[in-house]
Amino acid sequence: MNTSTTPITTKPDGSTSPAARALADTWTITLRDLQHWRHMLGTRIFNWVWPIILMTLFLGLMGGALGYALGGSYLNFVMPGVLAMTVFLGLEGTMAAVSQDSSRGVTDRFRSLPMSGIAVVGGRCIADLLDSLVSLTVVFGAGLIFGWRPDTTGAEALAVLGLLLLLRVAMLWTGIFVGLKAPTPESLGPINMLVWPILFFSSVFVDTATMPRWLGTIADANPLSATATTVRELLGAPMTGGETWFAEHASTFAVVWPGLLIAIFLPLAVSTYRHLRS
Amino acid sequence: MQDIETAISLEGVQKSYGGAKGTLVLDNLDLQVARGSVHGMLGPNGAGKTTAVRIMTTLLAPDAGRVVVAGADAVHESGRVRSRIGLVGQYAAVDEALSGRQNLVMFARLNRYRPASATRRADELLERFGLGEAADRQVKTYSGGMRRRVDLAAGLVTAPDVLFVDEPTTGLDPGVRQDVWTAIRELVREGTTVLLTTQYLEEADQLADRISMLGRGRVVAEGSPSQLKATVGDDWLEVTPESEADWPLFRQKLSKWSSGEVSLVDGVIRVPLANRSSSMIGATAALHEATLPVRDLALRTPSLDEVFVQISGQTALETHHHITPETAGKDTK
Ligand SMILES: Nc1ncnc2c1ncn2[C@@H]1O[C@H](COP(=O)(O)OP(=O)(O)OP(=O)(O)O)[C@@H](O)[C@H]1O
Ligand SMILES: [Mg+2]
Numbered sequence: 001m002n003t004s005t006t007p008i009t010t011k012p013d014g015s016t017s018p019a020a021r022a023l024a025d026t027w028t029i030t031l032r033d034l035q036h037w038r039h040m041l042g043t044r045i046f047n048w049v050w051p052i053i054l055m056t057l058f059l060g061l062m063g064g065a066l067g068y069a070l071g072g073s074y075l076n077f078v079m080p081g082v083l084a085m086t087v088f089l090g091l092e093g094t095m096a097a098v099s100q101d102s103s104r105g106v107t108d109r110f111r112s113l114p115m116s117g118i119a120v121v122g123g124r125c126i127a128d129l130l131d132s133l134v135s136l137t138v139v140f141g142a143g144l145i146f147g148w149r150p151d152t153t154g155a156e157a158l159a160v161l162g163l164l165l166l167l168r169v170a171m172l173w174t175g176i177f178v179g180l181k182a183p184t185p186e187s188l189g190p191i192n193m194l195v196w197p198i199l200f201f202s203s204v205f206v207d208t209a210t211m212p213r214w215l216g217t218i219a220d221a222n223p224l225s226a227t228a229t230t231v232r233e234l235l236g237a238p239m240t241g242g243e244t245w246f247a248e249h250a251s252t253f254a255v256v257w258p259g260l261l262i263a264i265f266l267p268l269a270v271s272t273y274r275h276l277r278s
Numbered sequence: 279m280q281d282i283e284t285a286i287s288l289e290g291v292q293k294s295y296g297g298a299k300g301t302l303v304l305d306n307l308d309l310q311v312a313r314g315s316v317h318g319m320l321g322p323n324g325a326g327k328t329t330a331v332r333i334m335t336t337l338l339a340p341d342a343g344r345v346v347v348a349g350a351d352a353v354h355e356s357g358r359v360r361s362r363i364g365l366v367g368q369y370a371a372v373d374e375a376l377s378g379r380q381n382l383v384m385f386a387r388l389n390r391y392r393p394a395s396a397t398r399r400a401d402e403l404l405e406r407f408g409l410g411e412a413a414d415r416q417v418k419t420y421s422g423g424m425r426r427r428v429d430l431a432a433g434l435v436t437a438p439d440v441l442f443v444d445e446p447t448t449g450l451d452p453g454v455r456q457d458v459w460t461a462i463r464e465l466v467r468e469g470t471t472v473l474l475t476t477q478y479l480e481e482a483d484q485l486a487d488r489i490s491m492l493g494r495g496r497v498v499a500e501g502s503p504s505q506l507k508a509t510v511g512d513d514w515l516e517v518t519p520e521s522e523a524d525w526p527l528f529r530q531k532l533s534k535w536s537s538g539e540v541s542l543v544d545g546v547i548r549v550p551l552a553n554r555s556s557s558m559i560g561a562t563a564a565l566h567e568a569t570l571p572v573r574d575l576a577l578r579t580p581s582l583d584e585v586f587v588q589i590s591g592q593t594a595l596e597t598h599h600h601i602t603p604e605t606a607g608k609d610t611k
Contacts, residue, residue: 010399012390012436021390028387032373032380039375039416105371109432112335114361115388 022116029123033097034130047093048135051086052142055079058205059146077238079143079150080160080231081204086139087164088224090132091171092195095188098124098179107180107273121273125172132168136161151236160234163254167227170258173265180272203228208247220246223257230254284346285440285471286311286334291343293329293495303329305495307343311473311488316466318486319475326495327475328368331444334473335365348439348471366433368444368475370425374418378409378428381417385432403431408457423454430458437465443474447481459485512537513579515549515558520571531568535561 015021037044058078101107110120143150152160182188201218202208203225208216219225221244229250246253286309293304303326311317321327332338334347336356345352348362372381382403386396404413407427412420417428426449433441446462447455462472462485476482482489483503491499491506499506519528525542533540537552551557558577565572 010391010395010402013395014387014390014392016390025388028384032376032384035380036375101373104374105367105369106373108332108337108367109365109371110388111337112360112363112365113385113388114357114390119388 018116022118022122025116025119026122026126029119030126031123033123033127036097037131044131047089047131048138051082051089051135051139054085055082055139055142062205073147073238075143075146075148076150077207077232078205079148080235080237081202081228082139082143083136083160083164084167084224084228084231085199085204086135087132087168087227088171088199089195090128090135090168091175092192093131094124094128094172094175095179095182095191096185097128098176099182099185099188102180103182103184111273117274121176121269124176125169128172128175129165129168132165136164152234156234160231163227163230163234166255166258167223170223170261170265173262173269177265177269177272180269198222198224203232203247209243217244217246220244220250223253223261226250226253226257283313284310285313285315285348286317286473287344287346288330288334289344291330291333291345292341293326293333293338294341303495304333304340307492307496309490309497311471313471314466314469315487316462316472316474316485318482318489319473319492320477320479320482320489321475321492322477325492327492328444329495330492331365331367331442331473331475335363335442336360362439364433364436364438364441364470366430366441366443366446368448370417370429372417372425372428372432375416377414377416378420378424378431379404379413381428382431382435386435389435391435399435403435406461407431423450426450427454427458430461434461434465437468437470440471440473441465443472445475445477447476447478455481512550512552513554513577514551515561516574516576516578517547517549517565517572518545518574519547520573524570527568527570528565531564531570532561535564 014024055078059074062074098107101110107120150157178188178191182191199205201215202222203219208219208225210216211219220229226246229247231254233251288307288309291304291307292302294300294302307326307330309317309319309330319327319330329338333340333345334352336347336352336359339353347359350358350362352359373384376384379400382400383396386399387393391399404410407430409424409427409431412424417425420428426447430443430446433443441462443462447458450458459481462474466472472485474481474485486503488500488502489506490497515532517528517532519525522542522545525547528547529540529542532547532549535551535557536549537557538550540550541548549561551561554577562575
């Protein structure tokens, strides 16, 4: 017995209570995800600015033409849509981060640790929600600089934030599930491509009433449109003539669609994470 | 614990990928590992080593069979198994975007260290694995060997009851390999049971008390390193004559020194030797005296590879100890 080599000098000294550990572990994972921001600051900043770039593009491209049609400014019309788009695009970040971890074996290592089971997904949720809050703030600020003046009350503004975060949570669980299922981060390519038709066949950038009737109906049924249209109402944006059943019930769907996505993907994601791969 | 002396017990473990009709990867695998020992699982690419490790570490469910690790059932009590094991997988599983230090602090936190102790533990590990200088650089800027060291350090934050190491030193330079071996031996002294997989015989020979040879998903041989070598039998001399026409002459001269049947296969004469050095010297001297033209002469020791080839019929690397008739002749003086 060689006593000069004692590899373990500092011993674990944390709490063993499951609740305390769940909290501590969730915080550890959140911190780890936030540390990524610092190490990949360029990517993060680009992600925060990307919605503004898209918005500016559309302002230049369609602002003039659509401004007349709307009897107001395109900026006031598009800003609520851009806020909805911002949380929607968070899906890509969640999918990428989750699939990166699971393909690199990091998720497996977490799973083989005696850590709290909810911490890995819990930490991801907190970090991604923080990320979206920053994103939304950036977009909101840019809108104000561009001359956007939302017409809203405090309660309405809170409702807007609630709806946006609800959609983000739906994207989060969808993203966690898809990310865990993806064999490699590269395999997400086709799914990322799907983001664009969903984005363009929605009321984010254009008035669905100007689309052919069949396309307008599809666009109105898009969960992204439900949130965009409802946020538009709450922020006093020039309203458009969505006459379809989906458009008339946009505010209901702004809650129902994300709720449905969460009801589907949260249990799927949790069981994919928990259960062994076969 | 039903059996306090058994750290790992696998009985009739079956696993196939891609459903019941898929490829059978583990075929009725049995394995018993005694507490406090180092068990080597040796096998060529695709033998099923990683699959077996993933099952034992609760990451993969077996299709059939019983898996008990550190006294708990890996399928039904996976939480208990996880709290008692450590895993260092075949591929580096650390967060490449974080620095080495941040990784180790994180893994220490997840192993129940408080923040201050986690920092201290991370420093100890960085020091020990010679990562002090690179500690604050992102892991993605590390060389392969440094990555492996962070990975091992992350697996060794606490001394687990049972540590699984999947190919610990693949791709490492000899110096680092020694460090890794030392780290593993130290853990064993602390009472940790180690199961390691490897493709290197030397590694299994150096570290393992017992070795299981895995071939196509089942254990094809098991024993201590010396027992395994003994199953293959004697050393032998390989003589390649210039001309196969001389074969009767060769046989006549060599059979005196041989411990078994002298045989000719593909132009190479195989002479089993019971008494390694003296028989070899005698045999080569006899050839020298008879001035029989020899193209090549080699002394062969059965290596674990040969055990492998012999038992499973699969090919593995071969080790040759070459000698020339001249040096053999000199040895007689
Ligand atoms: N996820 C998977 N899906 C399908 N087949 C797989 C999967 N993982 C492994 N296999 C197959 O199972 C067999 C055993 O693989 P395994 O990784 O266990 O081998 P190994 O002994 O660890 O090999 P190596 O020395 O190359 O690491 C191989 O034929 C491999 O192709
Ligand atoms: Mg392997």
